[in-house]
Amino acid sequence: MTYVDPQKRKNAEENGIPHAPEKVIAEWHSLAETVCRELRHAGLPAYTQHPNTLADMQAGACVSVDTVDGPAGGVHVSWNAGETLTEAALGYMEPDRLDLGEPVIEHGVRVGALMDETIRSVLTLAGFRTCDAVELNDLAPGTHVAGRQPRQWFIEYILTEGVLGLIATIRSRDPSGDNSGEPTDISVEGRVLLTARAIRIVQDGLHRLTDDDRQESARVFRRLAGAMHSQDMVYRGFWKANRSLLELPDELCLPTQEPPAEAGGPVTRSQVLVAAYLALLGSIELADEDTVDEDAAVKITEAWTGTLLRRLDEAPDEDRQELVRLFREAAREETNSAHKTFASGFPEAIGLVEGSD
Template identity: 70%
Template sequence: MTYIDPQVRANAEKNGIPHAPEEVIAERHALADAVCGELQHAGLPAYVEFSNAPSEGRAGARVSVDTMEVPAGGVFVGWHPGESLAEAVLGFMEPDRLDLREPVIEHGERVGSLMDAAIKSVLVLAGFRTRDASEINDLASGIHVAGRQPRQWFLAYILTEGVLGLISAIRSFDPSGDDRGARAGISAEGKARLTERGIRIVQDGLPSLADDDRWELARVFRRLAGAMHSQDMAQVGFWGADRSPLELADELCLLSDRV
């Protein structure tokens, strides 16, 4: 099967934006089918959108293949909302009605962020390597899928998420209500001691990782921390959101370059 017409391929190469080889594009399509199938297996509406047959207006996880040879090429997944929400948002993006402060626009962005986070979690759980599409293209949205993760990385991901979640939960725990004595609270000293121990465990384990694994750990940790912070903002607003997960990467002495 030929994915790119030879003349189209020649013109693209002449313009300095060549398409990937046919065998690479075939691998991307196979990956897109696998991603779509995994999302459907989890119960999410998902479909593969082909460049020659766009599925405008179709709600769900939209899986697409970028055939370009540049690093930004590959498989992408983005959430497309229902028709009513999409039309409501687009209505306020018209030049004569443009109003970025309109609540429905913010609502649409939050829905997209929450669904992207859910999609990413499902794909990671299934063993796919993912990252935010904006990491490879500032103008892109959604998720970039590069392939399958080694099984051992899946275990590392779970451990990373567990450590981050545990430390954040301890830090944010604060007995509330009129009857404080009815709950077993954690003193400030106790919270500090527990979180310091968790941080020390991670720091002691870092030297045993290869350089690439440390970079990947740092990237995943920061991504998870950002997702937790975004979810908290969606619930309590910007000023009330807990920023401690974002600060943990620096406390753990995780690398920041290339992340």
């Protein structure tokens, strides 16, 4: 498909306002379709303006492509108010009724501003890079969408799930006390050895976060732990559900009784979580059989790395790349040589990236 007529493209170049290459425009239209689907997914009425057609005033979010070559080109989202509000406002702009001070015009402007803010918030949450279109073009309304970026909240969510799940699983595999003579999966001492390093990483990391980030981490820990416990009750019943999940957030958010093990600058929530996640899996991998039964270690590791990969199945590639970047960064920062070796090969080991031959 040709998006810009060759003669129009030539004329635009002669006038110093060139169009972007056809390949780039095609990518913008693909992005526009994705943006439109995301807005509909959120419940907002949205539609795409087809190439080479005039803009209409259909109510809702109009997703269009500006083919100009430059920062202002690309995907734009503008909000059109309903027919009654639009006609009322336009009525006071006609020559015989011109009254720019009419309150209904101000009402329409404010509605548009509120909806633009909502659209930007929805798209940012979904992992799109957005800005107010007027920042790039004084005459452009609405929101400019430049592409996708990693969804930090999503990455934090799946890492939090992994940290909570691994600790709770390790602690629940304690000696049964039934004198059956069967070997236990993890000894009492083993449960402490396998989880202590990660718990300390979280506690130290929270100490280095800003107050707002620390409060947000606590909120996510508690909300997700509650959801995981509720799901466990569905599968195993009220009495068998792992109640340690409900106690974990308070333990992880406890202030450390001593200064952090290693001094350092500010960290992000994702950096804290990825370090704790790798510490848990590394401790299981590096433990001897007196600490954890080999079969149990494999089951725990496969279960929770499998959960991570399943969460990533439908995730945009940007999320996967960001998670790999965080794993690589954590491996570089690791000071324990054995844990460093484990962390360095972790993305390849679980199939998050292809290993080199």
